[in-house]
Amino acid sequence: MTPTKSAGAGYTLGVDLGGTNVRVGAYSRQAEKLHAMSFPTRLFDGPLPALNEIAAAVKKVRDQCAEHGDCAGVGIGSPGPIELPAGILSDPANLPGWAGLELKTELEKLVALPVTVDSDANAAALAEWRLGSGRKFQVQSMAMFTLGTGVGGGLILDGKLWHGDKGLAAEPGHTVVVPNGIACNCGSHGCLEKYASASAVSRMARELASQPGWEFLLGMADAQGLIKASVVAQLALSGKAEALAIFEQVGETLGRMLAAWVSTLNLPLYTLGGGMALCWDQFAPAMFRALRDCSQTYRLTAPTNTEVFEAGKTNVLPAQLGAEAGLIGAALLVDQLCFFSKTR
Amino acid sequence: MTPTKSAGAGYTLGVDLGGTNVRVGAYSRQAEKLHAMSFPTRLFDGPLPALNEIAAAVKKVRDQCAEHGDCAGVGIGSPGPIELPAGILSDPANLPGWAGLELKTELEKLVALPVTVDSDANAAALAEWRLGSGRKFQVQSMAMFTLGTGVGGGLILDGKLWHGDKGLAAEPGHTVVVPNGIACNCGSHGCLEKYASASAVSRMARELASQPGWEFLLGMADAQGLIKASVVAQLALSGKAEALAIFEQVGETLGRMLAAWVSTLNLPLYTLGGGMALCWDQFAPAMFRALRDCSQTYRLTAPTNTEVFEAGKTNVLPAQLGAEAGLIGAALLVDQLCFFSKTR
Numbered sequence: 230m231t232p233t234k235s236a237g238a239g240y241t242l243g244v245d246l247g248g249t250n251v252r253v254g255a256y257s258r259q260a261e262k263l264h265a266m267s268f269p270t271r272l273f274d275g276p277l278p279a280l281n282e283i284a285a286a287v288k289k290v291r292d293q294c295a296e297h298g299d300c301a302g303v304g305i306g307s308p309g310p311i312e313l314p315a316g317i318l319s320d321p322a323n324l325p326g327w328a329g330l331e332l333k334t335e336l337e338k339l340v341a342l343p344v345t346v347d348s349d350a351n352a353a354a355l356a357e358w359r360l361g362s363g364r365k366f367q368v369q370s371m372a373m374f375t376l377g378t379g380v381g382g383g384l385i386l387d388g389k390l391w392h393g394d395k396g397l398a399a400e401p402g403h404t405v406v407v408p409n410g411i412a413c414n415c416g417s418h419g420c421l422e423k424y425a426s427a428s429a430v431s432r433m434a435r436e437l438a439s440q441p442g443w444e445f446l447l448g449m450a451d452a453q454g455l456i457k458a459s460v461v462a463q464l465a466l467s468g469k470a471e472a473l474a475i476f477e478q479v480g481e482t483l484g485r486m487l488a489a490w491v492s493t494l495n496l497p498l499y500t501l502g503g504g505m506a507l508c509w510d511q512f513a514p515a516m517f518r519a520l521r522d523c524s525q526t527y528r529l530t531a532p533t534n535t536e537v538f539e540a541g542k543t544n545v546l547p548a549q550l551g552a553e554a555g556l557i558g559a560a561l562l563v564d565q566l567c568f569f570s571k572t573r
Numbered sequence: 574m575t576p577t578k579s580a581g582a583g584y585t586l587g588v589d590l591g592g593t594n595v596r597v598g599a600y601s602r603q604a605e606k607l608h609a610m611s612f613p614t615r616l617f618d619g620p621l622p623a624l625n626e627i628a629a630a631v632k633k634v635r636d637q638c639a640e641h642g643d644c645a646g647v648g649i650g651s652p653g654p655i656e657l658p659a660g661i662l663s664d665p666a667n668l669p670g671w672a673g674l675e676l677k678t679e680l681e682k683l684v685a686l687p688v689t690v691d692s693d694a695n696a697a698a699l700a701e702w703r704l705g706s707g708r709k710f711q712v713q714s715m716a717m718f719t720l721g722t723g724v725g726g727g728l729i730l731d732g733k734l735w736h737g738d739k740g741l742a743a744e745p746g747h748t749v750v751v752p753n754g755i756a757c758n759c760g761s762h763g764c765l766e767k768y769a770s771a772s773a774v775s776r777m778a779r780e781l782a783s784q785p786g787w788e789f790l791l792g793m794a795d796a797q798g799l800i801k802a803s804v805v806a807q808l809a810l811s812g813k814a815e816a817l818a819i820f821e822q823v824g825e826t827l828g829r830m831l832a833a834w835v836s837t838l839n840l841p842l843y844t845l846g847g848g849m850a851l852c853w854d855q856f857a858p859a860m861f862r863a864l865r866d867c868s869q870t871y872r873l874t875a876p877t878n879t880e881v882f883e884a885g886k887t888n889v890l891p892a893q894l895g896a897e898a899g900l901i902g903a904a905l906l907v908d909q910l911c912f913f914s915k916t917r
Contacts, residue, residue, distance in 0.1 A: 310870070397836075401837070403870070405829065408751070415869040416872060417867055489749070490837060492747060495736070495737025523752075526747070
């Protein structure tokens with residue numbers, strides 16, 4: 230049986246379940262961080278040993294927070310896609326062997342608290358809306374794209390997370406921007422994730438490294454052989470046209486996707502977060518060019534200055550919360566309002 | 574001053590303002606048609622003489638409906654884009670010289686009733702949700718694409734029309750499906766409207782007619798020299814590969830657009846209405862193929878049989894209301910609930 234939520238409780242717990250690390254944090258109802266810890270995700274023995282480690286961390290953090298009153302519940306942001314509100318994982322690429330896991334049910338058994346599951350990108354969007362640019366600019370509706378290893382999305386409509394019928398809404402990463410383009414793990418071809426994620430930049434850098442005069446790039450790879458987006462951004466910043474062209478590809482495809490969202494949703498604010506958003510200066514010019522080229526709605530509502538928020542316009546800006554958005558957002562899930570399509 | 578809406582009124586009036594005809598209809602609060610009339614849109618003297626004719630028609634229809642009690646208000650569906658809720662026309666391609674018209678304010682002056690303005694496609698979507706497939710399948714959220722001379726869209730989220738920040742949401746017709754494709758009147762290149770509207774089919778048929786062996790198509794054009802989509806559909810039905818290829822272009826681009834909406838919104842129901850939807854059998858196979866190819870969300874939620882509604886799945890079906898959807902929908906606008914992004 231699902232434990233009931235205790236009213237007037239003092240704090241909520243967020244769990245950010247990543248393919249590399251798990252973070253667990255306790256936040257007051259005013260979103261102040263009370264205590265947090267992180268540890269590597271136990272990936273290779275199936276989900277149950279990993280869930281046991283998460284439950285143990287939850288217990289540790291609760292012990293540290295005893296003075297702050299009751300814990301109202303646990304929110305967990307997980308790699309998607311996830312069937313909601315049941316909280317069942319589909320087949321997350323970063324969590325091999327976790328397909329079909331009833332994350333909500335299994336974790337509730339272990340922590341004896343109500344658990345709210347959502348995608349990591351939805352959790353980040355919720356935090357950005359409640360505490361970041363959404364709060365700063367006083368909007369009731371906004372979208373956030375999280376540009377990391379993959380590209381995630383979250384959609385806040387009229388003050389609530391929009392999940393759609395099965396929790397599968399807001400997937401810009403797996404929407405096609407290049408018809409018949411590069412094959413994606415999801416089974417489609419030409420998904421945004423293949424052009425605008427950190428992995429996409431690394432792939433393009435590796436391709437560049439195979440060209441005469443660019444072999445030095447291989448020497449700039451990390452221990453895993455990955456040429457990081459930040460390395461390519463540095464080269465672009467120093468004026469290397471080939472490195473800039475990589476970010477033009479990122480910006481062009483992001484702009485096309487934003488154009489589709491703008492023409493479909495006409496929101497006042499779209500924010501870009503995640504590690505790749507740090508390369509804003511490198512990709513933003515191409516992004517705004519494509520957005521303007523591809524959306525009449527944007528052309529009708531473009532701000533005169535794309536660097537500041539203008540009320541009544543379509544604003545595309547970097548997210549304001551940093552890497553902690555996913556963790557705070559997970560803690561906020563406990564109290565969230567959200568939409569699920571209902572029958573009448 | 575805006576007249577106030579009289580409570581307990583007996584009926585509402587719908588006005589469907591088209592580039593060719595205006596229709597005015599009175600509907601009971603149970604959506605039964607009480608009286609209707611139509612007349613050619615007065616196009617070439619600017620908007621005010623046309624609005625006077627509409628106001629005269631409104632008066633005539635009200636006179637006919639005296640026995641049905643008070644008229645609660647007038648809803649008008651107009652070619653978009655329209656700035657809402659102010660009801661100001663942008664620059665509708667079918668109504669030359671109407672740009673900037675304050676349709677709501679001007680019409681209220683003439684009819685002395687509260688006027689609700691919306692796009693024709695939003696009005697049709699509202700009718701389809703309230704009285705057509707939305708009611709039949711008991712969904713709270715759905716989208717409708719209207720495939721006519723252009724391609725319009727309407728979006729019902731959680732029982733309300735979604736307008737976005739300025740009433741410019743739900744514009745599939747002016748969203749790019751072919752990057753760097755055919756130039757569109759709106760200023761973009763490769764908009765869906767250039768590939769999946771009745772005009773697009775006529776254009777492709779004209780291109781076909783210039784090829785050897787296809788000159789006979791010109792003889793099948795109407796008085797305006799237009800080769801209608803229904804003519805091309807007949808040829809496709811009789812097995813002409815070149816005619817079928819035209820509908821494959823329609824289906825392929827529609828499928829791409831639907832894929833983007835499905836991956837963004839995860840709605841239970843998308844319907845296609847308007848004249849072109851009558852060619853369903855000709856374009857649907859290519860549409861479902863592209864939809865499946867381009868959306869992971871669709872693949873995770875596709876019904877086993879695309880011809881019937883399956884709860885919990887992503888259903889794409891022909892609209893159930895016919896040509897009257899826009900008129901009934903206009904009358905329904907008077908009582909509608911709708912979303913506008915608010916500041917917090």
